[in-house]
Amino acid sequence: MGLNRRSGDGEAQGIAPRERDSSTPFLRPTSTIPIADVIVGERHRCDMGDIEGLAASIAKDTLLHPIVVTFDGHLIAGERRLRAVERLGWKTVPCTIVPLNLDQIVRGEFAENTCRKDFTPSELVAIGQEIERLEHTRERAKERMTLGKVSTGSESGKARDKVAAQLGISGRTYERAKAVVDAAEAEPEKFGKLLEQMDRTGRVNGVFRRLKIAKQAVLIRAEPPPLPGNGPYRVIVVDSPWPTQVRGDDPSCRRVPPFPPMSIEDICATPVADLAHDDCVLWHWTTNADLLSGDALAALKAWGFTPKTMLTWVKDRIGTGDWLRGQTEQCIMAVRGNPTVTLTNESTVLFAPARGHSAKPPEFYDLVERLCPAPRYADLFSRYRHNDKWDCHGDEAPTDPSDMPDIPAFLRRAAP
Secondary structure, three states: OOOOOOOOOOOOOOOOOOOOOOOOOOOOOOOOEEHHEEEOOOOOOOOOHHHHHHHHHHHHHHOOEEEEEOOOEEEOOHHHHHHHHHHOOOOOOOEEOOOOHHHHHHHHHHHOOOOOOOOOOHHHHHHHHHHHHHHHHHHHHHHHHHOOOOOHHHHHHHHHHHHHHHHHOHHHHHHHHHHHHHHHHHHHHHHHHHHHHHHHOOOOOHHHHHHHHHHHHHHHOOOOEEEOOOOOOOEEEEOOOOOOOOOOOOOOOOOOOOOOOOOHHHHHHHHHHHHEEEEEEEHHHHEHHHHHHHHHHHHHHOOOOEEEEEEEOOOOOOOOOOOOOOOEEEEEEEEOOOOOOOOOOOOOOOOOOOOOOOOOOOHHHHHHHOOOOOOOOEEOOOOOOOOEEEEEEEOOOOOOOOOOOOOHHHHHOOOO
């Protein structure tokens, strides 16, 4: 943009010489400074915002507030105004001179309020880190002057809050924003989007929570896997063999299942809790009838899980039914303890083609793996093996002799 970065004394920079009165906090010059002579050093604002809009406002109403510079022409505040008037073709710009040292420019940049665009959280972190560096330098200098007797106890504990107070935010918010910035700088491919989201929305706490969950998910996936068939599993899928509730003794009924069902009492007595981690997510497939009757919720309560939401699988063709022919299937997501779930923008509706009887779609297992981190997953009463992360159990479960255990006794169903 043609903004100069060179240094020099005040007169060489085109600033009108003034009597420097130390009792005056700042001086207003009688002349302007050439734009080409303003020294714009390292700045912390990365997003200049709508410069065109600001330039249009200045063209209409003129520049109501001068830029702020030091005696030697270094810019303290007003970079947006400076860029706006340069875009208008101005050669000089009104300025206010303040007797600041270069190490105070960072404070002046932040204190600027005229035509202000709020700093993004990452810009606040950059300014805060610079303030921390300046404070640290002053403390070290003070320590040398007092022969190393400066106390670093309670004062050092308040350093974070002191910096945050100068930024106009809480110490906790500053610390969380800093954690997001550090993570994005260390692993941009993994956490860069979180930084973008924080700056775009200005929200720190929600993004920090997502960062915390993402890091927890990495640790969970790296855990030693549970013993196949024994657990404890952090994530369990259960496809209970529900009994036929409508005309089950009528051979003409379209809902007669091709597998031996279990009674509601036996389903509730299934020791799912024994396989579950203290912090576990359970996905429980249910029929519409068993959902409406309350049997599905009763089973969850018996297993010690609390329902949270429900996924609806919409199939590409209709199936059987009495009142209406079914084209959907429900899966209740329930939890016990405080499991880690990497929440994204997943919908409560899953569109996927129907497969063999009771076989659940691969898209469902992909969704579970995205949302629920685990070293291994358990699939009870399974009829499909998604990949080698899943331990599948049941009379009809696909097996791999190299790594699949025997079917646990409670998953063996008696013939009808």
